Amino acid sequence: MVLGLINANPVIYEKKERRVRGAPSDADEYAVEPIDEQEIFDILLNDTQKICIFKYPEHPYSLEELKVITEDAIEVNDHRSYVRVTFTPTVEHCSMATIIGLCLRVKLIRSLPSRYKVDIRVAPGSHATEAAVNKQLNDKERVAAALENPSLLDMVDECLAPTYG
Amino acid sequence: MAEPSELTQHIESYVDTSRSQTQQAASLDSITSLVKNDLITIETLVKEMEMYLTTTDNVIRARGTVLLAEVLGNLVLKPLDKVTIHSLIGFFTDRLADWRALRGALVGCLALLRRKSDAGIVSATDAKAVAESYLKNLEVQSLGQHDRKLCFQLLECLIERYPNEVASLDELLLYGICEAVDGEKDPYCLMLAFHVIQVLVQLFPDPSGPLANFSGELFETLESYFPIHFTHPEGEDSDVKRDDLSRALMIAFSSTPLLEPSVIPLLLEKLSSSLPSAKVDSLKYLSYCSLKYGADRMAKHAKAIWSSIKTAISTSLKEPTKSITSESMDGLGFLENEITAEALVLLEIVVLQNNDLYLSLILDDEDIRTIFNIITSYVSYKDFSLQGKQRLHVVGRILYITSRTSVVSCNRMLETFFSRLVDVLKLSMRNSSRECVINFGALYLCMELFTAARDLIIGSNSSISADEACFCILQSSSDSLINALCSKLAITAKEVAHDVDVYFRVKSLQILAIFPEDHLPISKSAFENCLTILMSIILVDFNKTLLWKLALKALYHIGSFVSKCHESDKALSYTSIVVEKIVSSLLDDNFTLPLPLKLEAVSAIGASGMNHVLKIVQGLQGAIFASISDSFVHGSIRSAEMAIQLLQFYSEKVIPWIKETDGLEEVLLHFAVNIWGHVESWIFHDDQVYEKGLLDATMMAMKLTVASCSGEIQNAIIQKAYTVLSSNTSLLLKESSLTSIPIRLEGLQLTERANSFSGKDELVLSLFASVIIAVQPKIEIPNVKEILRLFLTTLLKGHVPSAQALGSMINKFGTKSNRADISYGFMLEEAIDIIFETKSWNSQDNGVLSSDDNEMGLTDLCLGFVDDRQLQINSIVGLAWVAKGLLLCGHEKVKDVIMILLECLLPGGSIRASKSKPGLSERISEKDLHPSVKKSAADAFHLLMSDSEVCLNRKFHAIIRPLYKQRLFSVVMPILQSSIRNSNSSFSRSLLYRASAHIISDAPLIAVLSEAKKLISILLEGLSIFNEDPLDKEKLYNLLLVLSGILTEKNGQEAVIENAHSVINCLTGLMVYRHMMLVRETAIQCLVAMSELPHARIYPMRTQVLRAILKAVDDPKRAVRQEAVRCRKAWASLASRGLHF
Structure with missing residues (x-):
């Protein structure tokens, strides 16, 4: 199957100046x-660069540069063990939306304590099949089934493989 | 003559393209050496090669030519006669037409043309023939990269060596070179090509000569390369960088003024390019070319250049992101990039070159004239729009650069602008005399002008007359400006003002105050007014952090200015207003300024000049004595806290200052002697308690003072100290002549009260110990034996500084063998004898030992011949310090001492030892040493191995032999290991592990690694022992670092693999260590490192690790969580499939 670029000319945003944490107390x-928003954001940015590179090597941008995820779109409550990430696909008909969402979910599950409930959503109005994607991403059974699928799991692992440099 | 066949073989081997490169190189070498050693002549070689040089087989002919050329290239130094050279160069010149054998021809020509004159060179006519053949036959751009390179090298060589012959070719040459360069893309070839053009232009200096007609074509050739666009990725062709290439092109551009009519418009045009690098290059080239082309030629471009500079500066400015701090900043804090910097350089160059022309351009410039409309319409910094700020900044920079270039321009600029600016300032102040308002823009521009005038004076080495108009103009308003600023600052301190406003007000005052005196004499009253206002900010307005910091910085600059310039009047004012006031503020509690800020101010002002240091040090000493006396004599806690801070400041800041400046040693002596004098005069109450911290701080200050002195002064101090010790305390009087120490007198009290001397005795003793700790080895200590015994007595009472002093004394005595001057020093052996042979005798009423013939040395005390726990611990600590002293200087007695410590660790150690003294054995209590005593014996090894801050280090002149840690490690570890094996009591085994862990964690990693296999189990035991007590957390961390060090090394990894299971058990345990985040983090990092080990060994532990990691992922600390995620990933990926959820 020949894949055409879904979004051949994405808008690239400058990386925001990172808030510097005060020296640890x-x-x-x-x-x-x-655990706070910034920490979740850092977790999500680490090692997720390949999500885009994996499918479209000619788009070597990080999710941050494409503003797929931003720190403002993360909601954490450490006390109630709850995190919600809202991401924004670059175009409305982005076929990567589910795979990005799945990667984000896997990354969080692997990085957060097991007490956490993870909620991944597509930003309202940013995707053509928003409701379907949301349902798919937050259906435990379907996520589990997806990760049972060896080729899908390989793909997720490939996306989350560490990037160097 | 060599065998022709041998020669033929070599030639065959070189010409044969199927041979390897090394073979070919070898045969080339042998042929070269044959010729070099005159075994064959060049003629023979050529004759021998005839067939290869003339054959119709292109490949062989090419190889043959290359061979001959290479041989010649290796024979540069061999003299050759004219005929030979003529025929050879003739041959190669002909060959230039043979494109198939071109490589050899080029190499050959180059080799011959580059010959030194003493070895025979190519004649001028031959060289010309080469050039003609070159121009006729070569089409450079159709050749390969290497050949092109050779072509350019040949051209370069011809032009440089035979300029006249080549120049006679005129247009033919010019045309040929343009053609050769045109279209070249390789960076290395281009470097050569640009250089060829540069030297070529020098051949035709006549402006109306052949070059005049050709400059158009030359420019067209060069034009296409500007700006240099470098597409080679980094790392490739690393010998040629973009900057090199750009510079070479710049030199080519500027090589002849004939290029000016075309080059300058090109550069100006490229300035509007959107590529930043093109802009920077254009500006650089403009600067360089302006200098080369000369003022006359550049004059007609002045207008265009001026407007380009202005645009370049204003468009390249970005929003100010630097927050205003006390750091220095240029202009208004706009970020200036390379473009701005280059534009300003260009401005300076062109103003200097065509002064009048540019001055009138600048003065008539609409943008600059209208700046007055902007500055009068806004008053404070925050009122300015971003655009307004930007324009102000640009104008400020232009005014500054222009005025700085010469006296003439400075005069013109000031005449035009300064009085108008001052008028604006005055107006703004008159209108708002009650408020904190001063026209910001006018102030800013005034200061740029002042700074420019100052920099002009400094840059000219004061060769500028003070009568110049510009200084008169400045003079007319400087005093009133200072006074106005002062009154504004006084109001500023009370009100809220924008940071930038504050910054420029203080900064302006600073600039005015430090303007060179000869050119701008500031009246005394204005100067003093300025200092007074700054001082009042320092002393009163410390709540305004920025203002305070800026004021302090200004005072520092003014201080260093007056101390440099020897301006006696100003120096006097500075001393009386600033230095003396800050010193008196130390003594005076009435100032509300907090002490840390006071000290910050003191250190800044002290740093400004030598004569200030002296005053400040004296004042500081006075304050220290006052507060110490107050606290020691009256027991004031507040004074004690103050004294501690003052003493710390003295130790950390002042002593290094004094050490840096020559001639201040007396101050140190004065300080030390004064402290002793004060100590002597204080009267203590017996039951007085004082701050422990104060004593420590005083001791540290005393130690550092003594350590920083020269030997002579140390002698004086030690004499003084001894006098005070002997005359003011009862310590030395107690039966000091006896060779035994009466425990009876103190023994019983020891158990009740560890500190059994009076307050004053302890103070004197501690200070005396400090002096002893810090002196140099060669200093003689008065009455050494007595002092040794004194320390021995007091250490038994638990006075640790005594033990440290004893260790230092032992360390610094030379041994007999290496000290020839016996009468001078007291010998180490004698000292050791005293320490170990002096008996403490117990009398019957001691209770433990009943007979009066008991005499015991320190050793016996340690081993428990008295049933007094505290005494035992004290003697072990004392012994440990003595052992450390011995260990550092490398004395073998240390082994005996260590054996005593080891004995204490073993079960029933006391009993075994006592067998050697049959008389005692039955009387000794059968029971073992108390656990706390044993523990302190184990911890003594930590004391031995670790670096101490308080004594026995390089700072305090200890004698330290290299590798002492390694030596101790190799001596003690085997003993400990065998003791561990033989020990059957779990308690004493744990103590042995503890001692071993101390040694392992401080030993050099390399020593541990060599025995990693044996040590790993001990290390793990040590970790689990330290894990039990939160007090040991630092030790635990250090030991864990050793483990992580082992894990990074191959040898160590093998040891870990063998014990993988227990290492992982230990690490997973430490992952939840509550008391230290670093321990948890390091433990997890170690686990990550372990995941790299062979999978077969670690796979069985995978589930265990992953389960343990689950907890660490929920760690309270962020850093630990991050490491945990990394670790989890590393261990999860051991399996072929992902994680289990």
């Missing part, structure tokens, strides 16, 4: 640093 060895 050395003063209090026992202080708790709760």
Whole structure:
């Protein structure tokens, strides 16, 4: 199958100046640093660069540069063990939406404590089949089934493989 | 003569293209050496090669020519006669027409043309023939890269070596070269080509000569390369960089003024390019070419250049992102990129070149004239629009650069602008005398002009007369400006003002105050007014952080200015207003300024000049004595806290200053002697308690003071200290002549109160110990034996500094063998004898030992001949410090001491040892040493191995032999290992593990690695022992670092593989260590490293690790969570399939 580029000319955004964390509070060895939006954002950006490169090697952009995920679109409540990530596909008919969502979900499940409930959504109005995608991404059975599928799992693993440099 | 057949063989081997390159190189070498050693002549060689040079087989002919050329290339230094050279060059010149054998011809020509004159060179006519043949036969651009390179090299060589012959070819040459260069793309060839053009142009200096007609074509050839666009990826062709190429082209461009009519318009046009690199290049080229083409030729472009510069500066500015701090900044803090920088360089060059022309352009410029409309319409920085700020910045930079270039331009600029700016300023101040308002734009531009005038003076090495108009103009308003600024600053301190406004007000004051005196004398009252206002900000307005910092910085600059310029009046004012006031603020509690800020101010002002240091140090010492006295004598806690801070400041900041400046050693002596004097005069109450921290701080200051002195002064201090010690305390009087120490007197009290001397005794003793710790080895200590015994007595009472002093003394005595001057020093052996032979005698009422013939040395005390736990621990600590002293200087006695410590660790150690003293054995209590005593014996190894901050280090002149840690490691570890094997009590085994862990964690990693296999189990035991007590967390971390070091090394990895299971058990345990985040993080990192080990060994542990990691992923600390995710990924990917969810 010959894949044409879905979005041949995506808009590239400049990376936002990263908020620098204050030095970790050395003063209090026992202080708790709760999981926050920035941490989730960092988790999602690490090693997800390949999601785009995997399918379209000519688009070597990160999800951040394409504004697929932004820090504002992440909602965390460490106390209630809940995280919701809303991502925005670059075009309305992006066929990558489900695979991006699945990758994000897998990445979070692998990185967060098991007590967390993960909710992945497509930004309202950003995708043609928004409801379907949301349903698919948050249906436990379907996610589990997807990850049972060896070729799909390989693809997810491939997408999440570490990038160097 | 060599065998012809041999020669033929070599030739055959070179010409045969099927041979390997090494073979060919070898045969070339042998032929060369044959000729070099005169075994054959060139003629023979040529004759021998005739067939190869003339055959119709292209390949063989080409190879043959190359061979001959290469041989000649290797014979540059061999003298050859004219005829030979003539015939050879003739041959190669002909061959230039033979394109199939061209490579050899080019190499041959080059080899011959490059010969040195003493070895015979090519004649001028022959060279001309080469050039003609070159121009006639070669089509450079149709050749390969290497051949093109050779062609350009040949051209370069011809032009440089035979300029006259080549020049006579005139247009033919010019045309040929243009054709050769045209279309060249290889960077290396281009470098050569640009250089060829540069040297070519020098051949025709006559402006109306052949070059005049040809400059158009030359320009067309070069034009296409500007701006250099470099597509080679980095790393490739690393010998030629874009910048090199760009520079070569720039030199080619500027090589002749004839190019000016075409080059300057091109550069100006490219300035409007959207490529930043093109802009930068254009500006650079313009600067360079302006200088080369000369003022006259450039004059007609002035207008265009001026407007380009203006556009380049204003369009390249970005929004100011730098926040205003006390850091210095240029202009208004707009980020200036390379384009702006180059544009300003160009501006400076052209203004200098065509001064009048550009000045009138600038002064008539609409944008610059209208700036007055902008600055009068806004008052404060925050009122300006971004565009307004930008214009202000641009105008400011232009004014600054232009005024700085010469006196003439400075005069013109000031005449035109300065008085108008001052008028604006005055107006703004009059209108708002009650408010904190000062026209920002006018102030900013004024300061740019002031700075420019100052930089002009500094740049000219003061050769500018002070009578110049510009200085008179500045002079007319400087005083009133200072006074106005001062009154504004006084209001600023009370009100809210924008940071940038504040910054420029203080900065302006600073610039005015440090303007070179000869050119702009500022009245004394104005200068003092300025200092007073800055000082009041320092002392009162410390809540306004930025203002405070800026004021301090200004004071620092003014201070270094006055101390450099020897301006006595100003220096006096500075001393009385600034230095003395800040010093008196230290002594005076009335100032509300917090002490840390006071100290910051003191250090900044002190750093500004030598004479200030002295004043400040004296003031500081006074403050220290006052607060120490207050705290020691009256027990004031507040003074104690203050004294601690002052002493720390003195130790950390002041002592290094004093060390850096010569001639201040006396100050140190003064300080030390004064402290002793004060100590002498203080009267203590017996039950007085004082801050432990204060004593520590005083001791540290004393140690550093003594350590920083020269030997002579140390001697003086030690004498003074000894006098105070002997005359003011009862310590030395107690039966010091005896060779035994009466435990009776103190023994009983020891158990009740560890600290059994009076406050004053302890203070004097601690300070004396500090002096002893810090002196150099060669310093003589008065009455050494007595002092040794004193320390021995006091260490038994638990006075740790005494033990440290004893260790330092032992360390610094030379041994007999290496100290020839016996009468001078007290010998180490004697000292050791005293320490170990001095008996402490117990009397009957001690209770433990009943008979009065008991005499015990330190050793016996350690081994428990008295049933007094505290005494035992004290003696073990003392012994450990003595051992450290011995260990550092490499004395063999240390082994005995270590054996004593080891004995303490073993079960029933005391009993075994006592067997050597039959008289004692039955009286000794049968029970083992107390656990706390044993633990302190184990921890003594930590003391031995670790680096101490307080004594026995290089700072305090200890004698440290290299590799002492390694030596101790190799001596003690085998003993410990065998003891562990033989030990059957779990408690003493755990102590042995503890001692081993101390040694392993401080030993050099390389030593541990060599025995990793044996040590890994001990290391793991050590980790689990340290895991038990939160107090040991630092030790735990250090030991864990050793493990992680082992994991990164191949040898160590093998050891870990063998113990993989227990290592992983240990690490998973440490992953949840509550008391230290670094331990958890490192443990996880170690696990990540372990996932790299052979899978067969670690796979069985995979589930265990993954299960343990689940907890770490939920760690309270972020860093740990991140590592945990990494670790989880590493271990999960061991399996072919992903994670289990």
